Amino acid sequence: MLRWIVFVILYITLGIYTLQALRTVTRFPLVYYGYMALSLLVLGNFIYQFTVGDNSGRVLNVPKSYAFGFLLAMLSFKAITILFLFSEDIFRFLSGLYLKINGTPKVFNFPERRRFLSMIALGIAALPFSSLLYGMYKGKYNFKVLKYQLEFEDLPDSFDGYQITQISDIHCGSFDNRKKIEYGIDLINKQNSDLLLFTGDMVNNKSEEMLPWKDLLATLHAKDGKYSVLGNHDYGDYVEWDSEELKSNNLEELKELQREIGFNLLLNESRYLTKGEDKIALVGVENWGRGGFKKAGDLTKATAKIKEKDFKILMSHDPSHWEDEVLKHPYHYHLTLSGHTHGMQFGIEIPGWVKWSPAKWRYKYWAGVYEELGQMINVNRGFGFLGYPGRVGIWPEITVITLKKKSIS
Structure with missing residues (x-):
């Protein structure tokens, strides 16, 4: 049970962090809600298949395999986006710290996220995400x-x-x-x-x-x-x-x-x-x-x-x-x-x-x-x-x- 709790907390934390890139790129709430709904649906299906679903003894039956595949695609999207965001946050922190040390401004704060970098992060993250989905739809029988x-x-x-x-x-x-x-x-x-x-x-x-x-x-x-x-x-x-x-x-x-x-x-x-x-x-x-x-x-x-x-x-x-x-x-x-x-x-x-x-x-x-x-x-x-x-x-x-x-x- 503990490992499930830790996994869910980590997954949601990564999702919230990734959401920051979407907020930087677009101001349409429908995009945020759609992303959050999809992310939670993937998580819920994965938990269901591996806890309540068919436990016939196979390592991975078809429903479990798809649950794992969709989770893998979602995690790849989040991981690559976060890699860019985290790198930018380190730069933002150092920039804010430099300005604070030099007295401008008097109160420490983060510089705003750069929209262009968030767009690059989301664009690159979309490649493995879409590839993994394609692999499930077409690639396995190619x-x-x-x-x-x-x-x-x-x-x-x-x-x-x-x-x-x-x-x-x-x-x-x-x-x-x-x-x-x-x-x-x-x-x-x-x-x-x-x-x-x-x-x-x-x-x-x-x-x-x-x-x-x-x-x-x-x-x-x-x-x-x-x-x-x-x-x-x-x-x-x-x-x-x-x-x-x-x-x-x-x-x-x-x-x-x-x-x-x-x-x-x-x-x-x-x-x-x-x-x-x-x-x-x-x-x-x-x-x-x-x-x-x-x-x-x-x-x-x-x-x-x-x-x-x-x-x-x-x-x-x-x-x-x-x-x-x-x-x-x-x-x-x-x-x-x-x-x-x-x-x-x-x-x-x-x-x-x-x-x-x-x-x-x-x-x-x-x-x-x-x-x-x-x-x-x-x-x-x-x-x-x-x-x-x-x-x-x-x-x-x-x-x-x-x-x-x-x-x-």
């Missing part, structure tokens, strides 16, 4: 197909030109627009790839989240089949279960649902993909993540039935596994496919110019293709979303990778 051609000297000849579609982090429990998901699924199928690989986090927490989308996910197809691995959210670790048995049953139901929609779920296992007399090893590990995440992935177990010199593609949900374990493993993993980071669902990407997201502060390898020690990894930005119900600048991704035989000159 699917992008990213294509890469990756070359390997020891790629078996028959697999030259072999095409793989990778998707990751579907998070069924967050979806709220069937037509948009139908479009995304259709876009995946239109790539007409040889192989479809899903690298974890089918749900937010519970297997039941898949049920409304099961028929759509079953329409995903690829010539040589569909394979998947588990992500950290698939285990149900973020739910307070009444018993370990319920938690275990949830995981088994999720595994069965994946099989029912046609995915070959790899649980620290491997499979050979063959073309003529050539073959490549597809390896799938359970989730292994740094920083408190589940470490169920076992490379030794997963590679027990393949050979060291095989060409290997590894599916591992968390890219920290690649950095901490895979690169150091005795076997050479030519290509690793991961997800998990979502690119934080927020950032700026201009191909060839800028690639930035707060995700880089936590993950060295957070989006796209990287190469270390002659091994490659692609970190997919995710098909779905979690928490904040949107995406800004880091769009939902469908990765298409074409394997090419590198010519030796």
